[in-house]
Amino acid sequence: MSATLALLLAAAGFSALCMTLPRHQNDVLRRRLPPARTMGLRAAGFALLAGSYLILAWRDGFGRGTVTWAGLATFTAATVVAGLMVHARRTTASERCSRRR
Amino acid sequence: MKGGFRQSMAWLHTWAGVVVGWALFVIFATGTAAYFQEEITAWMQPEATPAASPAVAAEQARAFLQRVAPDAQAWYVTLPGKRGASTQVFWVPAADAPPPDRPTTAMLDGAGREIAARATEGGYFLYRFHFDLHYLPVIPARYLVGVCAMAMLTAILTGVVTHKKIFADFFTFRLGKGQRSWLDAHNVAGVLALPFYLMITYTGLVTLAAQYMPFGIAAAYPSEAAFYEEAYPLGPTIAPAGRPAPAAPYAPMFDLAGRRWNGAAVGFVNTVNPGDANARVSLVRSSAERMASRGEALVFDGANGALIAPVANTGVAAQTESVMIGLHAGRYAGPLLRWLYFLSGLAGALMIATGLVLWTVKRRARLADPARPHVGFRLVERTNIAAIAGYPTGLACYFLANRLLPLGMADRAAWEINCLFIAWGAVFAWTLGRPARCAWVESLGAAATAFALVPVVNALTTPRNLAVSLWRGDWTYVGFELTVLALAAGFGWAALRAARRAPVAAARRKTPAERAAA
Numbered sequence: 175m176s177a178t179l180a181l182l183l184a185a186a187g188f189s190a191l192c193m194t195l196p197r198h199q200n201d202v203l204r205r206r207l208p209p210a211r212t213m214g215l216r217a218a219g220f221a222l223l224a225g226s227y228l229i230l231a232w233r234d235g236f237g238r239g240t241v242t243w244a245g246l247a248t249f250t251a252a253t254v255v256a257g258l259m260v261h262a263r264r265t266t267a268s269e270r271c272s273r274r275r
Numbered sequence: 276m277k278g279g280f281r282q283s284m285a286w287l288h289t290w291a292g293v294v295v296g297w298a299l300f301v302i303f304a305t306g307t308a309a310y311f312q313e314e315i316t317a318w319m320q321p322e323a324t325p326a327a328s329p330a331v332a333a334e335q336a337r338a339f340l341q342r343v344a345p346d347a348q349a350w351y352v353t354l355p356g357k358r359g360a361s362t363q364v365f366w367v368p369a370a371d372a373p374p375p376d377r378p379t380t381a382m383l384d385g386a387g388r389e390i391a392a393r394a395t396e397g398g399y400f401l402y403r404f405h406f407d408l409h410y411l412p413v414i415p416a417r418y419l420v421g422v423c424a425m426a427m428l429t430a431i432l433t434g435v436v437t438h439k440k441i442f443a444d445f446f447t448f449r450l451g452k453g454q455r456s457w458l459d460a461h462n463v464a465g466v467l468a469l470p471f472y473l474m475i476t477y478t479g480l481v482t483l484a485a486q487y488m489p490f491g492i493a494a495a496y497p498s499e500a501a502f503y504e505e506a507y508p509l510g511p512t513i514a515p516a517g518r519p520a521p522a523a524p525y526a527p528m529f530d531l532a533g534r535r536w537n538g539a540a541v542g543f544v545n546t547v548n549p550g551d552a553n554a555r556v557s558l559v560r561s562s563a564e565r566m567a568s569r570g571e572a573l574v575f576d577g578a579n580g581a582l583i584a585p586v587a588n589t590g591v592a593a594q595t596e597s598v599m600i601g602l603h604a605g606r607y608a609g610p611l612l613r614w615l616y617f618l619s620g621l622a623g624a625l626m627i628a629t630g631l632v633l634w635t636v637k638r639r640a641r642l643a644d645p646a647r648p649h650v651g652f653r654l655v656e657r658t659n660i661a662a663i664a665g666y667p668t669g670l671a672c673y674f675l676a677n678r679l680l681p682l683g684m685a686d687r688a689a690w691e692i693n694c695l696f697i698a699w700g701a702v703f704a705w706t707l708g709r710p711a712r713c714a715w716v717e718s719l720g721a722a723a724t725a726f727a728l729v730p731v732v733n734a735l736t737t738p739r740n741l742a743v744s745l746w747r748g749d750w751t752y753v754g755f756e757l758t759v760l761a762l763a764a765g766f767g768w769a770a771l772r773a774a775r776r777a778p779v780a781a782a783r784r785k786t787p788a789e790r791a792a793a
Contacts, residue, residue, distance in 0.1 A: 197447065245615025248471060248619055249615060255467070
């Protein structure tokens with residue numbers, strides 16, 4: 175249960191951090207966010223990651239919690255990358271369709 | 276090394292990677308599979324059934340050993356754990372005993388009966404292959420693996436320096452952009468699991484540090500034996516009294532161990548001088564319980580059951596080493612963490628594979644005549660295919676051989692392993708005679724087919740097919756077969772992508788007539 179929560183928090187955290195990067199703002203939002211919003215997202219992203227770490231450290235103790243969190247962080251960050259790839263595919267496919275029309 | 280710091284690091288990264296990359300891929304892939312070595316062994320011995328609880332299994336093992344090996348010098352019992360392994364027993368026959376007429380090992384089921392399981396090394400082979408290789412003497416093999424691990428550590432650290440935009444490119448993976456896509460894949464696989472790679476490579480070197488760097492031992496101890504005696508005390512050795520004595524029951528010893536270790540399970544029961552008045556029973560804590568790999572032990576008088584001594588707790592350095600090895604082997608990991616280890620390992624294999632492919636993709640563009648690359652390029656290209664697609668094919672054939680080789684075959688376990696290398700060698704030989712693109716498509720397709728066949732052949736040769744396993748909730752079998760199917764899907768996808776790209780590459784190449792005209 176708490177592991178699922180940690181996973182969701184980490185996924186949300188990496189999604190937020192991803193949206194602070196200019197390239198992904200352009201790709202996903204089609205515009206650049208104002209610096210204040212970017213800063214806010216970055217803070218939220220790191221806070222969410224810290225939250226997921228605290229949950230695992232509380233559940234498994236400092237040692238095991240750290241190891242599990244590192245693994246979970248790798249996994250969730252990879253999921254965000256996969257999500258971006260799917261998004262990029264969809265947008266290029268729909269662009270191709272609209273051009274054809 | 277010309278140019279600046281980053282250029283020289285990039286040079287080191289490239290060559291540290293490419294020189295040992297194939298061995299690293301094999302070592303990484305095997306080690307990753309070995310995280311599930313007990314589950315793999317369970318799959319490879321479909322005759323084995325779930326075992327009893329530790330204390331019951333210990334009594335069953337004793338009853339078995341009293342019948343089969345009453346005069347042995349020592350009994351070693353590995354108790355079943357949470358991962359559903361059966362009880363393993365192993366004994367050392369008396370010094371004056373005639374040569375044994377049966378193997379001195381056995382596997383017991385939940386009722387304490389010996390299991391007549393098929394001969395196989397199971398997942399244990401993968402675990403040993405990961406650092407001992409095969410067909411090679413152990414010590415040189417471990418030096419080879421050590422050289423690879425050192426090169427890996429170099430490649431990781433220089434890779435971090437070489438990577439210009441770790442944070443800006445953290446999530447970047449652009450498909451369909453040729454060399455750029457390979458670089459993205461290599462970067463993403465490298466950066467996302469970076470903590471794992473650093474940990475696993477460093478702790479991997481630590482596991483064999485005493486072999487690689489024995490100089491400290493040589494300087495401080497009169498002999499290596501003296502060092503091991505102090506570092507890993509086995510408790511006082513004792514000669515048999517020569518008088519038989521009844522054995523004390525295990526249950527009170529297990530209770531005491533449980534209290535001392537806050538409820539942690541016992542993993543091993545070792546008995547010296549069994550059946551003698553000077554019998555000694557040591558209970559060793561299960562390695563699944565704590566990160567430190569060397570479990571604490573309690574020694575009891577085997578005749579009256581009294582606690583003699585806990586084996587002295589070793590020093591801080593030894594504890595640190597023990598935790599590092601535990602972190603590497605991951606025996607303490609529960610299901611979630613074990614899967615995370617496995618996925619991180621797969622990411623590592625992908626990082627190495629994409630790095631190797633990147634080497635050829637980069638150089639192909641710069642070749643004088645792309646249709647006829649020079650020898651070095653061809654060698655790297657072919658060896659890449661043999662390692663990245665050929666080795667997994669061999670691995671799948673190891674599982675297939677486990678189901679297909681006759682049960683009564685002589686040296687059956689060894690032949691399962693031979694099948695791995697025969698299939699791997701066959702893929703390598705096949706790719707030598709084919710154009711590179713076709714070789715990629717065909718060997719990736721072979722890997723996909725071989726993995727996809729594993730559940731099929733299992734269903735045809737044993738009653739434990741995937742549907743039955745799902746119905747029974749046998750998650751070891753379900754997990755193994757779904758993982759194998761996922762690997763088949765992954766290799767199939769890679770083969771399709773390689774096939775789709777093939778015509779593009781062919782179109783770019785000039786025909787012989789054009790070349791003659793030019």
